[in-house]
Amino acid sequence: xxxxxxxxxxxxxxxxxxxxxxxxxxxxxxxxxxxxxxxxxxxxxxxxxxxxxxxxxxxxxxxxxxxxxxxxxxxxxxxxxxxxxxxxxxxxxxxxxxxxxxxxxxxxxxxxxxxxxxxxxxxxxxxxxxxxxxxxxxxxxxxxxxxxxxxxxxxxxxxxxxxxxxxxxxxxxxxxxxxxxxxxxxxxxxxxxxxxxxxxxxxxxxxxxxxxxxxxxxxxxxxxxxxxxxxxxxxxxxxxxxxxxxxxxxxxxxxxxxxxxxxxxxxxxxxxxxxxxxxxxxxxxxxxxxxxxxxxxxxxxxxxxxxxxxxxxxxxxxxxxxxxxxxxxxxxxxxxxxxxxxxxxxxxxxxxxxxxxxxxxxxxxxxxxxxxxxxxxxxxxxxxxxxxxxxxxxxxxxxxxxxxxxxxxxxxxxxxxxxxxxxxxxxxxxxxxxxxxxxxxxxxxxxxxxxxxxxx
Numbered sequence: 001x002x003x004x005x006x007x008x009x010x011x012x013x014x015x016x017x018x019x020x021x022x023x024x025x026x027x028x029x030x031x032x033x034x035x036x037x038x039x040x041x042x043x044x045x046x047x048x049x050x051x052x053x054x055x056x057x058x059x060x061x062x063x064x065x066x067x068x069x070x071x072x073x074x075x076x077x078x079x080x081x082x083x084x085x086x087x088x089x090x091x092x093x094x095x096x097x098x099x100x101x102x103x104x105x106x107x108x109x110x111x112x113x114x115x116x117x118x119x120x121x122x123x124x125x126x127x128x129x130x131x132x133x134x135x136x137x138x139x140x141x142x143x144x145x146x147x148x149x150x151x152x153x154x155x156x157x158x159x160x161x162x163x164x165x166x167x168x169x170x171x172x173x174x175x176x177x178x179x180x181x182x183x184x185x186x187x188x189x190x191x192x193x194x195x196x197x198x199x200x201x202x203x204x205x206x207x208x209x210x211x212x213x214x215x216x217x218x219x220x221x222x223x224x225x226x227x228x229x230x231x232x233x234x235x236x237x238x239x240x241x242x243x244x245x246x247x248x249x250x251x252x253x254x255x256x257x258x259x260x261x262x263x264x265x266x267x268x269x270x271x272x273x274x275x276x277x278x279x280x281x282x283x284x285x286x287x288x289x290x291x292x293x294x295x296x297x298x299x300x301x302x303x304x305x306x307x308x309x310x311x312x313x314x315x316x317x318x319x320x321x322x323x324x325x326x327x328x329x330x331x332x333x334x335x336x337x338x339x340x341x342x343x344x345x346x347x348x349x350x351x352x353x354x355x356x357x358x359x360x361x362x363x364x365x366x367x368x369x370x371x372x373x374x375x376x377x378x379x380x381x382x383x384x385x386x387x388x389x390x391x392x393x394x395x396x397x398x399x400x401x402x403x404x405x406x407x408x409x410x411x412x413x414x415x416x417x418x419x420x421x422x423x424x425x426x427x428x429x430x431x432x433x434x435x436x437x438x439x440x441x442x443x444x445x446x447x448x449x450x451x452x453x454x455x456x
Contacts (some may be wrong), residue, residue: 001160005152010068016053016078017089020153021070022290023049025331027110028145033117033125035137041118048332049150053077058085061335090317094293096156097342101287103162105192109144112193117142121168121195124203129173131207136180139171140203144428147331149290157292160423164190165283165438166285167426170203174210181216183383184369185210188283188426188438194406198340209384219385219453225362226402226451227355230421232382233443235368237273238343238429239409240378240406242441245275245300246326246338246431247306247315256375259407264306269412273301275310277325277341283438285423288325291336295325300343312338330434337432344442348416353391355415355447362388363453365400378456379403401454415447422423 005021012019015321025047029227031038050063051073060080062073110115121142128138144166151159169186185202189195221283229238243249250257277295288294291313311319312327313339327336356364367383386393421442428436 001154001365002158004067004070005150005158008074009152011071012074012078016055016081016154018056018091018154019074019078019289020052020151021049021074022052022329022332023047023150024147026145026147026331029117030142031107031113031121033121033138033140034308035056036125036129038118038122041114041159045112049333050335051077051319053081053089054085055081055087056085057080057087057089057337060084063333075296079308090290090314092311092313092316092323093312094323096202097292098158098292099287100146101162103164103190105164109164109166109195109196110146111334118164122295124168124170124200127200127203128170128198128207131204132174132211134174134176134211135171135172135207137174139169141169141447143167143226144400148444151288151290151292154319155294159288159292161288163193163285163286165190166190166193166196169426170206172206172210174207174214174433176214179214180414181213183213186427190281190283193197201330212396215385215399216385216396218399219363219397221454223450224453225359225388226448226453227359227362227364227388228443228446228448229364229366230419230443230445231366231367231423233381234344234423234441235371236346236378236380237443238340238439238441239371239373239380239456241273241300241410242275242340242343243373243431244376245310246340247309247311247319248338250309251315251319251395259376260306262306262308264294265304266301266306267304267413268408269303270416271301271304271410272299272346273325273343274346275309275326275340275343277315279342280441282342282422285371289327289336290329291327292336293323293325293327295341298324298326310338310340328437334434336432339431340429340439342422342442343424345444346448347418347420348446349418350415352417352419352445355417355445356388356391359388359391361402364388364393364452365402373415375403376406378406399454403452403454409448409451412449412451413446417444417446420444
């Protein structure tokens with residue numbers, strides 16, 4: 001592949017300020033059970049790529065499925081860019097890289113038959129369906145894929161990266177009269193098939209939670225001190241804060257650029273927020289991003305102060321900062337844009353029992369059922385909720401919806417736990433029609449004061 005790419009780039013280097021070619025070869029499996037019915041099962045193989053060219057600040061993008069006549073695709077991308085470009089091209093400078101990154105799997109899922117995978121997922125589906133008479137239906141969705149990404153640019157970089165991905169999601173639907181509740185458990189991994197053989201407890205827990213929610217009373221709306229578990233804390237920092245740290249959004253919005261001004265206080269000295277695509281084996285990890293930039297640990301908030309943001313090479317140049325390794329594309333049909341990788345709040349030093357201490361009446365919010373953000377405002381629905389009474393987690397409640405202003409809420413974090421957990425749900429992140437992009441998020445338990453909780 002390297003020779004094909006370099007030949008296509010060789011004669012066109014002087015026709016554009018920058019050119020890159022990215023290609024992907026992928027094989028994938030999907031299995032979906034709904035209730036007792038096998039809804040979908042398939043295997044597929046795909047291959048394709050794209051060319052991006054930069055001319056006078058304008059980008060040309062051409063995708064393809066056939067690798068012959070690649071020089072013509074480069075020419076087309078340059079021509080498109082030439083029609084758009086009207087100003088100076090800006091890209092942060094990086095050193096050329098030549099590297100091939102292979103992945104070792106604990107158990108190669110490509111060597112496991114479709115029949116075996118189907119039988120395993122059917123077993124998990126039966127666990128849900130037969131767990132309790134109140135379980136009405138289920139959804140079990142399994143996905144695996146193995147991608148090899150090829151990248152070359154006019155600056156002399158050539159990178160090959162293998163990217164495995166597996167996920168399973170179990171949803172249980174319980175019903176008692178008109179009361180219908182559902183609960184989900186999921187897992188994602190890049191390590192191989194071994195974990196998929198050991199998740200019967202997740203199927204059991206999805207069913208247990210759904211049935212348990214039938215007994216929960218609606219929460220009484222009001223303002224509470226709230227404890228977020230690691231999942232909801234991670235979703236909060238990813239959705240409500242992480243997207244605001246993506247520089248392609250920031251430099252185009254004057255008001256948000258002012259709100260997200262580096263050096264501004266965002267919380268107590270206990271609060272540290274990181275995005276790190278270099279952590280081995282996490283869902284959002286890769287040695288290089290989709291522009292050939294080495295991934296690294298990026299502090300977004302350090303000791304309560306806003307210290308960084310996430311960049312592509314273009315946004316870094318335009319804002320006079322360093323690239324961070326956060327240019328990512330869902331697949332070869334899309335151009336790289338600024339995306340999170342593995343975003344989390346670092347550990348504090350407070351055990352959960354001490355976070356609970358002193359709360360006369362509060363909410364313990366776990367997992368995440370859904371949510372939305374609009375600039376700095378957010379709304380999240382907890383997957384599970386429990387009342388906190390006199391420092392103890394007590395009776396279950398449902399319909400726990402948390403809402404507020406991001407900047408106020410960050411300042412209202414009054415306790416950071418010491419039990420950081422990285423969440424690999426396999427669900428992924430969405431932005432600009434590129435969904436679901438694999439990411440991880442995480443947090444220790446968090447204690448927040450003055451949180452508005454919607455309810456009865």
